[in-house]
Amino acid sequence: MKKYKLKSISRLSPSSFELVMEPVDIKNGLDFYPGQYISLSVRNGSKKSTFRCFSISSAPSNDGEIRVGVRSGSRYTKLLEQAELNSLVEIDGPFGEFTPDLEEKRPLILIAGGIGVTPMISILESLQVYKLNRPTQLFYFNKSSDDIPYLEKIKGFNKSRIFVSGSFKEDNSLEVGELCQESLSEALPEKLGSSADYYICGPAGFMKKATDILRNSGVPEANIITESFSSTSKNQSVFSSLSFATYILAGFLIAGSITAFAAKDFVKNLLKENDSRESENEVIDNTNNYYTDESSTNTHQQPSGSQSTQRSSTYQSPRSTAS
Ligand SMILES: Cc1cc2nc3c(=O)[nH]c(=O)nc-3n(C[C@H](O)[C@H](O)[C@H](O)COP(=O)(O)OP(=O)(O)OC[C@H]3O[C@@H](n4cnc5c(N)ncnc54)[C@H](O)[C@@H]3O)c2cc1C
Structure with a gap:
């Protein structure tokens, strides 16, 4: 996880805006390929927002600055739009394979x-x-x-x-x-x-x-x-959660000694329990929409079929090639 801070917010069009973020430590900026996306969470005091994915809309640069363009209109994006300058932004990634080889000669x-x-x-x-x-x-x-x-x-x-x-x-x-x-x-x-x-x-x-x-x-x-900008967040938040995997494993061990019918009921209940825990984490009220306590585990939104591997390309981010 990289630590960034919010440098500026500017309007791109009536319904979109851009966040500019710079690394807290310039030596610890993100290396990425053009076309990749990040998952980010903005801190507000002791609370932090849930994670959402955003494609990076800037070229890799030596100072590690990252821009994202956001379509406004939801409570979550309002939270980003109203974030205070210099807020801490946690960034995970980069992700994705939407990364054309820019040294190719083909159109x-x-x-x-x-x-x-x-x-x-x-x-x-x-x-x-x-x-x-x-x-x-x-x-x-x-x-x-x-x-x-x-x-x-x-x-x-x-x-x-x-x-x-x-x-x-x-x-x-x-x-x-x-x-x-x-x-x-x-x-x-x-x-x-x-x-x-x-x-x-x-x-x-x-x-x-x-x-x-x-x-x-x-x-x-x-x-x-x-x-794709649409997420399978519901599935992901259930299936990518470590604690849930632990529950499932325990569930299967116990299930070995009980009937198949009882095991099925058990897993079903765990699924429900995990779902309600997640909705508790994502605080949705009028004042703190989409903020969670700092101590809670935020689940990451991922797009359908997303992979967190980097595409191997001959084009290298300048941050990784700079001497
Ligand atoms: C790869 C990728 C790149 C993207 N790039 C951009 C971009 O460049 N610009 C842009 O504007 N948007 C981009 N998006 C979309 C962006 O991530 C958000 O989905 C969008 O801003 C809408 O957010 P939302 O919270 O309003 O709704 P959604 O993210 O669609 O969520 C709908 C509902 O699902 C629930 N939910 C979602 N995620 C979670 C979670 N992690 N935990 C618990 N509940 C959850 C919430 O209750 C929420 O109200 C991208 C998405 C992906 C997957």
């Missing part, structure tokens, strides 16, 4: 919907900062031209196309359009050949649609990589 196509653009920002910024030449194009889809996270930054990236499907205000850098075969046409195998890699991140329906378009256009399955 890289990034397809993002809404706040799903955060890992793409890290990837695009890394290409720029470290002068890597992988040919890359971003296709970015939003509902309203008034609410586009990272709009100004994206305008600065070469070859980005930003589509708006709903409310549209005239802007030369924006196009009216939605995710469909036509809007992606210049990135499909007919134009690009079959060697491009496609990285997709956005709401579940958006990712399914993008994947379907790519498959139907003949993109090989192995070249389609997705990142």
Whole structure:
């Protein structure tokens, strides 16, 4: 677990904001690959928030600074938005394999919907900062031209196309359009050949649609990589809990001497007990939403099918290569 502190909070769009965090000890910052995510918890006095995952939206840097872009709107994200500057932030990770090799020469196509653009920002910024030449194009889809996270930054990236499907205000850098075969046409195998890699991140329906378009256009399955922001937190919080595993083991030892029916009842009761313990840990009242006592064990949110292994890539984070 790395210790960071909250350096600043700034607005990205009406419904999103960015947290900038710096390591408490500069020598102990996080090494990560562009596109990876972290799990974080913010401290407020003697309480700390539950953990949530956020894709890193900055390039690896020597000072260890990390940015995350957050879609506001829930009680949890409000807690982050209202956190006091210099609050301690505990960071676990990095996680994930949404990490294209930026030294490859084959085309890289990034397809993002809404706040799903955060890992793409890290990837695009890394290409720029470290002068890597992988040919890359971003296709970015939003509902309203008034609410586009990272709009100004994206305008600065070469070859980005930003589509708006709903409310549209005239802007030369924006196009009216939605995710469909036509809007992606210049990135499909007919134009690009079959060697491009496609990285997709956005709401579940958006990712399914993008994947379907790519498959139907003949993109090989192995070249389609997705990142899901929806968690299987309920399952994870039950099955990844160490204390729960201990209970299960004990349950099976006892179950050896009782009937199969009784054993089934026993495990069922343990499951219930663990569930209620977790809801006690996650304090949800009007004043302290999502804060837990410091002493409690926070369970980490993980995305569906997530892995905590780092992708082996020839591209190294500058923090790990810096002498
Ligand atoms: C890999 C990954 C990357 C992500 N990147 C971003 C990003 O860059 N930007 C962004 O805005 N969002 C991102 N998210 C989504 C983010 O983690 C939150 O899910 C989102 O902010 C909504 O949080 P929430 O608490 O409102 O709801 P959810 O996380 O959807 O939780 C819904 C409910 O489940 C329960 N719950 C959830 N987790 C736990 C837990 N650990 N213990 C107990 N109960 C729990 C709570 O009661 C909660 O109300 C990412 C998610 C993943 C998995």
